[in-house]
Amino acid sequence: MKYKMELSDLECPVCGEKALMVHGRVDEIPHFGRVLEQFIHCKACGYRHSDVMCLEDREPAEYRYRVNSPEDLRVRVVRSPSGFVEIPELGIEVKPGPAAQGFVSNIEGLLRRIRERVETAAKWADKEESKKRAEEILRRMDAAVSGEDEITIVLKDPYGHSAIVPEEDDKLEVRELDEEEAEELRSRIFRPLVPSGEYSN
Numbered sequence: 001m002k003y004k005m006e007l008s009d010l011e012c013p014v015c016g017e018k019a020l021m022v023h024g025r026v027d028e029i030p031h032f033g034r035v036l037e038q039f040i041h042c043k044a045c046g047y048r049h050s051d052v053m054c055l056e057d058r059e060p061a062e063y064r065y066r067v068n069s070p071e072d073l074r075v076r077v078v079r080s081p082s083g084f085v086e087i088p089e090l091g092i093e094v095k096p097g098p099a100a101q102g103f104v105s106n107i108e109g110l111l112r113r114i115r116e117r118v119e120t121a122a123k124w125a126d127k128e129e130s131k132k133r134a135e136e137i138l139r140r141m142d143a144a145v146s147g148e149d150e151i152t153i154v155l156k157d158p159y160g161h162s163a164i165v166p167e168e169d170d171k172l173e174v175r176e177l178d179e180e181e182a183e184e185l186r187s188r189i190f191r192p193l194v195p196s197g198e199y200s201n
């Protein structure tokens, strides 16, 4: 089932102009289910937001996927704004921030986003050891996707809206989060700037 929705000239929550465009799309992700992707863009101030919601009923879960070959780059990733991403080997943890974006992508896209953060952090770091650490992280990410090293991507979502969805699941571990773990994660999520479905004051 495919479904598309487009709305224009809504009031922007940031600048107040009636210049907000909303695109919605329902997609069927194999081995996962239907998701609603939403893209918001203000033509006046440039505000952008993207969101993804799982339309199936799912339990809070943790996905762990071992990345150790170039084929892993194509593995699908659904990351909702409530998804926590970790790469334990590299000491990386990406918490859902105030401007957390949801997206349907793949491991290549996920690693690209992490790479950009690491590069930005390295650029602004004044300590030589912080720059060295960033370089080491990028080097190990490259080594893993070329098959010379291995890293684990952990994706946890206390609402069950995020997932790693490979074609073959031999490198994937999925576990349901218990209520306590889910509650702890929920308490660490910032509320998004625009609650979905409400664009007026």
Ligand SMILES: [Zn+2]
Pocket (backbone or CB within 6 Å): 012, 013, 014, 015, 016, 017, 019, 042, 043, 044, 045, 046, 047
């Ligand atoms: Zn605006």
